[in-house]
Amino acid sequence: xxxxxxxxxxxxxxxxxxxxxxxxxxxxxxxxxxxxxxxxxxxxxxxxxxxxxxxxxxxxxxxxxxxxxxxxxxxxxxxxxxxxxxxxxxxxxxxxxxxxxxxxxxxxxxxxxxxxxxxxxxxxxxxxxxxxxxxxxxxxxxxxxxxxxxxxxxxxxxxxxxxxxxxxxxxxxxxxxxxxxxxxxxxxxxxxxxxxxxxxxxxxxxxxxxxxxxxxxxxxxxxxxxxxxxxxxxxxxxxxxxxxxxxxxxxxxxxxxxxxxxxxxxxxxxxxxxxxxxxxxxxxxxxxxxxxxxxxxxxxxxxxxxxxxxxxxxxxxxxxxxxxxxxxxxxxxxxxxxxxxxxxxxxxxxxxxxxxxxxxxxxxxxxxxxxxxxxxxxxxxxxxxxxxxxxxxxxxxxxxxxxxxxxxxxxxxxxxxxxxxxxxxxxxxxxxxxxxxxxxxxxxxxxxxxxxxxxxxxxxxxxxxxxxxxxxxxxxxxxxxxxxxxxxxxxxxxxxxxxxxxxxxxxxxxxxxxxxxxxxxxxxxxxxxxxxxxxxxxxxxxxxxxxxxxxxxxxxxxxxxxxxxxxxxxxxxxxxxxxxxxxxxxxxxxxxxxxxxxxxxxxxxxxxxxxxxxxxxxxxxxxxxxxx
Amino acid sequence: xxxxxxxxxxxxxxxxxxxxxxxxxxxxxxxxxxxxxxxxxxxxxxxxxxxxxxxxxxxxxxxxxxxxxxxxxxxxxxxxxxxxxxxxxxxxxxxxxxxxxxxxxxx
Numbered sequence: 153x154x155x156x157x158x159x160x161x162x163x164x165x166x167x168x169x170x171x172x173x174x175x176x177x178x179x180x181x182x183x184x185x186x187x188x189x190x191x192x193x194x195x196x197x198x199x200x201x202x203x204x205x206x207x208x209x210x211x212x213x214x215x216x217x218x219x220x221x222x223x224x225x226x227x228x229x230x231x232x233x234x235x236x237x238x239x240x241x242x243x244x245x246x247x248x249x250x251x252x253x254x255x256x257x258x259x260x261x262x263x264x265x266x267x268x269x270x271x272x273x274x275x276x277x278x279x280x281x282x283x284x285x286x287x288x289x290x291x292x293x294x295x296x297x298x299x300x301x302x303x304x305x306x307x308x309x310x311x312x313x314x315x316x317x318x319x320x321x322x323x324x325x326x327x328x329x330x331x332x333x334x335x336x337x338x339x340x341x342x343x344x345x346x347x348x349x350x351x352x353x354x355x356x357x358x359x360x361x362x363x364x365x366x367x368x369x370x371x372x373x374x375x376x377x378x379x380x381x382x383x384x385x386x387x388x389x390x391x392x393x394x395x396x397x398x399x400x401x402x403x404x405x406x407x408x409x410x411x412x413x414x415x416x417x418x419x420x421x422x423x424x425x426x427x428x429x430x431x432x433x434x435x436x437x438x439x440x441x442x443x444x445x446x447x448x449x450x451x452x453x454x455x456x457x458x459x460x461x462x463x464x465x466x467x468x469x470x471x472x473x474x475x476x477x478x479x480x481x482x483x484x485x486x487x488x489x490x491x492x493x494x495x496x497x498x499x500x501x502x503x504x505x506x507x508x509x510x511x512x513x514x515x516x517x518x519x520x521x522x523x524x525x526x527x528x529x530x531x532x533x534x535x536x537x538x539x540x541x542x543x544x545x546x547x548x549x550x551x552x553x554x555x556x557x558x559x560x561x562x563x564x565x566x567x568x569x570x571x572x573x574x575x576x577x578x579x580x581x582x583x584x585x586x587x588x589x590x591x592x593x594x595x596x597x598x599x600x601x602x603x604x605x606x607x608x609x610x611x612x613x614x615x616x617x618x619x620x621x622x623x624x625x626x627x628x629x630x631x632x633x634x635x636x637x638x639x640x641x642x643x644x645x646x647x648x649x650x651x652x653x654x655x656x657x658x659x660x661x662x663x664x665x666x667x668x669x670x671x672x673x674x675x676x677x678x679x680x681x682x683x684x685x686x687x688x689x690x691x692x693x694x695x696x697x698x699x700x701x702x703x704x705x706x707x708x709x710x711x712x713x714x715x716x717x718x719x720x721x722x723x724x725x726x727x728x729x730x731x732x733x734x735x736x737x738x739x740x741x742x743x744x745x746x747x748x749x750x751x752x753x754x755x756x757x758x759x760x761x762x763x764x765x766x767x768x769x770x771x772x773x774x775x776x777x778x779x780x
Numbered sequence: 781x782x783x784x785x786x787x788x789x790x791x792x793x794x795x796x797x798x799x800x801x802x803x804x805x806x807x808x809x810x811x812x813x814x815x816x817x818x819x820x821x822x823x824x825x826x827x828x829x830x831x832x833x834x835x836x837x838x839x840x841x842x843x844x845x846x847x848x849x850x851x852x853x854x855x856x857x858x859x860x861x862x863x864x865x866x867x868x869x870x871x872x873x874x875x876x877x878x879x880x881x882x883x884x885x886x887x
Binding site for chain 1: 807820821823826860862864866869870
């Protein structure tokens with residue numbers, strides 16, 4: 153006999169057609185799955201009652217795969233084939249990963265056709281695995297758990313990603329879900345999910361801060377809610393700061409107290425575990441007892457007070473406040489603009505963290521939901537909505553794109569087609585034209601970033617529109633449409649309006665940017681605004697100058713005989729002056745030389761025009777010339 | 781005769797309504813559909829219709845529309861756990877035949 157859940161009024165499902173949908177928090181350290189049951193978002197536990205699945209995958213030579221606790225428990229046994237924190241590799245190339253000598257894995261680089269960059273790959277005992285495949289193993293376990301818990305097949309899932317994830321990382325996440333047999337209803341930004349879990353989407357409009365201190369990473373996001381849309385105003389953080397650092401502080405304190413040094417790996421692990429337990433105890437109690445016996449027989453028996461812990465971890469907490477200030481500055485907001493603060497991540501349970509954040513913002517942060525679960529709970533609410541289990545169907549939360557999307561134009565400049573923070577899904581079109589006479593192909597280079605020059609932005613894809621009918625420069629009308637779907641993924645189409653020829657590309661970007669790089673790119677764009685403006689002006693003049701030189705040379709070749717020697721010498725000297733001006737790298741100098749060359753050719757252009765009119769008129773009678 | 785909840789089911793319903801933040805009770809009914817004729821309807825009730833029949837079970841108001849009542853009269857709604865799954869179970873004395881999973885039935 154089936155077990156039924158209570159539906160919203162009027163939304164009972166037909167038998168065997170339950171719209172089962174889940175939210176998945178695919179985390180760096182732990183992953184969770186949640187679903188709305190009987191009107192309430194709940195995290196789905198495994199058969200041992202555990203909510204969190206460690207994001208650890210171990211490959212065996214026989215093709216077996218272990219995921220979660222089983223893989224984590226024996227991590228030190230086979231580090232090369234036990235992949236932890238695979239999220240850091242999603243959509244990343246080898247050059248993004250950083251110092252790989254610190255990691256126990258054997259890396260390989262995937263070859264990518266489109267750009268020469270590919271996602272990093274790991275050589276395991278079971279063959280080469282991509283981060284997408286590894287993440288899919290984690291998702292498969294969560295999917296199986298969800299289907300067992302909900303008693304049926306899932307119609308879809310909402311998967312959360314960090315706000316700073318770029319297209320490549322989002323695409324990789326989507327691919328992993330597909331590989332795990334999940335239908336992705338949408339990807340949702342993690343801070344947005346946390347805000348939804350707290351019901352802020354139903355709150356009045358305003359600015360909210362999401363403070364996410366996880367096991368090994370710290371993220372701060374400033375969100376603005378307006379008309380049901382959460383917009384990420386700024387994201388900042390520290391990818392090497394988390395709860396583990398607090399454990400490390402206690403661990404060092406134990407070593408110091410007991411005058412220990414250089415422990416073997418087993419004792420290190422033991423003391424780190426004790427340190428973590430002590431940290432957790434200090435959330436509820438004023439002091440924690442730390443007792444252990446090391447492999448050499450030394451006994452450890454210490455008492456750590458909340459006060460001692462606070463003072464030793466003070467500067468760790470201070471380190472989270474710097475990115476907070478930067479994020480507010482990026483968003484051009486002050487502390488008083490923040491209406492609410494949401495706490496995410498297990499490490500925010502520490503009373504001193506809550507206190508410091510509360511003092512910083514001058515208000516008590518929201519902590520009544522489990523900070524480990526809040527992202528998954530919010531994702532589940534969104535999934536339930538998208539699956540059609542909520543009556544308020546006008547309530548559809550939108551996201552925004554994190555960095556502007558544009559196209560390279562002549563001179564290496566960027567034409568922004570979709571500005572950053574546009575709500576998605578969205579589509580924008582713009583018309584471009586040819587640069588040279590008789591040009592039959594156009595190369596389209598799709599870039600992402602805030603800067604004016606292509607070289608300072610990130611290349612996403614390149615493709616060509618071929619078969620443009622030969623026309624004079626500027627006559628062709630090529631309409632380029634950028635379309636971003638609800639998951640923030642981009643497709644670009646170019647169409648020559650006269651002939652109807654088309655070319656299109658789905659941007660499956662080859663590799664991504666790091667958190668720090670995105671932040672840097674955003675900061676650079678404001679810091680270099682003036683440089684960029686000048687660079688753009690220079691490139692524009694350079695482009696115009698070379699176009700003019702081409703045209704004049706062409707004319708001289710065709711109709712040079714129309715000119716007297718002195719006239720021709722004057723034009724040529726102005727042309728050389730323009731060539732010299734190009735060397736100056738000063739856009740005003742180039743502009744003046746362009747004007748001079750243009751002026752020197754006025755009478756020449758006149759004679760050419762007369763000549764072509766004469767040629768057109770020769771041998772025709774007047775009636776043929778009538779304009780219809 | 782009436783439609784009732786087991787004590788466990790009533791507790792869960794009360795909990796769900798409290799967390800949902802609104803609702804006057806539970807609506808139970810049937811509708812025609814499914815592979816075996818009839819299907820159950822189990823929904824939160826935000827308001828009662830004029831002709832609704834109302835039953836009280838361990839403090840939970842149960843609403844049944846008069847057309848549905850003959851199909852579910854005497855039914856006891858229980859809350860059960862099966863493996864990782866849990867939910868409401870219909871113990872309906874009127875059922876003569878049901879599909880494999882019991883989600884739809886005939887009387």
